[in-house]
Amino acid sequence: xxxxxxxSNLMIPFLLFYVxxxxxxxxxxIYRDFLDGAKDGLKTVAGIVPTLIGLMTGVGxxxxxxxxxxxxxxxxxxxxxxxxxxxxxxxxxxxxFSSSAATGLxxxxxxxxxxxxxxxxxxxxxxxxxxxxxxxMSVYYGSVKVxxxxxxxxxxxxxxxxxxGAAVWIVSSFM
Numbered sequence: 001x002x003x004x005x006x007x008s009n010l011m012i013p014f015l016l017f018y019v020x021x022x023x024x025x026x027x028x029x030i031y032r033d034f035l036d037g038a039k040d041g042l043k044t045v046a047g048i049v050p051t052l053i054g055l056m057t058g059v060g061x062x063x064x065x066x067x068x069x070x071x072x073x074x075x076x077x078x079x080x081x082x083x084x085x086x087x088x089x090x091x092x093x094x095x096x097f098s099s100s101a102a103t104g105l106x107x108x109x110x111x112x113x114x115x116x117x118x119x120x121x122x123x124x125x126x127x128x129x130x131x132x133x134x135x136x137m138s139v140y141y142g143s144v145k146v147x148x149x150x151x152x153x154x155x156x157x158x159x160x161x162x163x164x165g166a167a168v169w170i171v172s173s174f175m
Contacts, residue, residue: 055098097135118171
């Protein structure tokens with residue numbers, strides 16, 4: 001086990017020396033290459049910042065207005081019959097938009113129900129088996145200017161549904 005720890009501590013310095021050494025051996029201006037890469041990275045960041053601001057603002061408005069609680073109560077009547085507690089519906093919806101906002105909801109669930117409760121365990125599994133679909137699509141597709149996403153959204157929503165279903169099944173089976 002110590003050998004793996006030792007090797008993992010050496011990987012970053014090794015990679016850094018490899019890149020610099022390769023650049024020097026191939027007689028490239030590695031500092032200029034670094035600056036060009038940094039410029040491209042900043043252009044990408046500048047291109048996606050408006051999308052991120054809009055997405056985070058929208059999630060904040062939905063959470064602060066109480067709309068998520070309303071949706072949770074409304075959909076909770078249906079999801080309660082399949083084993084998904086109504087308190088997890090807002091978490092599932094917000095998780096598709098923002099991981100950080102969903103983490104805040106997860107912590108609220110942990111405070112209210114506890115981490116070892118059925119609701120807490122389901123919430124933890126939902127967080128770990130789903131992805132922030134709309135955030136990833138807006139950032140990644142927006143950075144490379146993809147406009148036709150084809151089957152990405154239906155596939156991602158199907159995967160999210162499978163993750164939530166897995167959370168319900170796992171906790172219901174073993175609790």
